[in-house]
Amino acid sequence: MAVGTDLTSDVRRRTSDSLKIGIAGAGLLGRLLAWKLLRQGHRVSIFDRGSRAAELSAAKVAASMLAPYSEVVSAERCVFDWGRMALSWWPQELAALKELTGEHIDFAVEGSVVVAHELDKSSLNHFEQQLRSKVADCEHNIERIDQRRLADLEPELAERYRGGLFLAEEGYLDNGALLSALEMAISQLGGEWHEYSDVQYVEAGKIVLENQTYEFDWAIDSRGMGAKNQLPNLRGVRGEVLWIHAPEVNLRRPVRLMHPRYKLYISPRSGNRYVIGATEIESESMKPVTVRSSLELMSALYSVHSGFAEATLLHAYAHCRPAMPNNLPEIKCTKGVLVVNGLYRHGYLLSPYVVETALEMLE
């Protein structure tokens, strides 16, 4: 599909004003920026040290929940405000991606459910108090639910829990499908892929590989943890997730289990698949998932729903979330170079805000 054909009516034709833009890092931010810039009619080259499958990115590993309420409890208020913008941004972008590539990407904002075992009710109460104090102006979207309401929302949870919280403005998207649709769209719009290209550094108008330097009007550094050599304050926060197939479990919405030691989350995918996570470790280790983490995750999981006992383990992934000291995104633009990083545990929630802000800066 050439740029400017009528399938994507809003794709601008390339003109003499089109810029030549190089992007280092084809994870979440790199792909989203490439997609938006190509649609604006620019010429984009995108470099990654892995393949187009994004297997080295944090984006591929993520649970990709869109949870502005749950996240603001331990974050600054701006994470909530920027995150809520994502709930209307994603449907537009996913529709445009589908129009171009034909790929459907699961996305739902039908709320999330937070539960706790009777013994851990104080953790749930504390979470609710903190949440209500942080977003008092949106309290109407925080609902304390009893067992009957839980049975309406998630019938299989009502067998074990007497109630919990329902957060109406939360959801998730299918990150694997998104990353692969973006890869297709970038190729279809004429983006130039440089796979297995380890970028040494990025400077004004230049992307420097070991044996070659590429020149652009603008160079964008979106290497996530890979940009640590140029962002000394960047740190990694390790997370581990299990991808499982549980034919006996039918949950529609993301579920969080409040627990004094670890807060388990379950993010649904199509076909009774679920992404399970909990860990957040101040470590930059990328070693595979440990036995201790998987035991903790799996026993907490089994405590949520006995149907998980017969589930099969599809993948166990570990990666590091790229974080700045204040755990907020960094968007820095100086002549010829744009740096975007620090999405921490909010990549899918905050990338819409970061991408739109970065595009404004480029303009």
Ligand SMILES: Cc1cc2nc3c(=O)[nH]c(=O)nc-3n(C[C@H](O)[C@H](O)[C@H](O)COP(=O)(O)OP(=O)(O)OC[C@H]3O[C@@H](n4cnc5c(N)ncnc54)[C@H](O)[C@@H]3O)c2cc1C
């Ligand atoms: C376990 C876990 C669970 C998560 N769950 C959620 C969630 O539920 N909701 C949510 O919103 N966010 C979640 N996140 C956070 C989200 O995944 C990240 O914030 C997001 O992926 C960061 O995007 P990025 O583009 O900056 O980095 P990445 O997605 O990591 O992409 C960086 C890319 O740069 C490439 N690269 C690195 N170094 C180089 C180099 N030298 N040369 C060339 N290429 C290079 C990498 O290969 C990679 O493809 C989670 C993260 C983890 C680890």
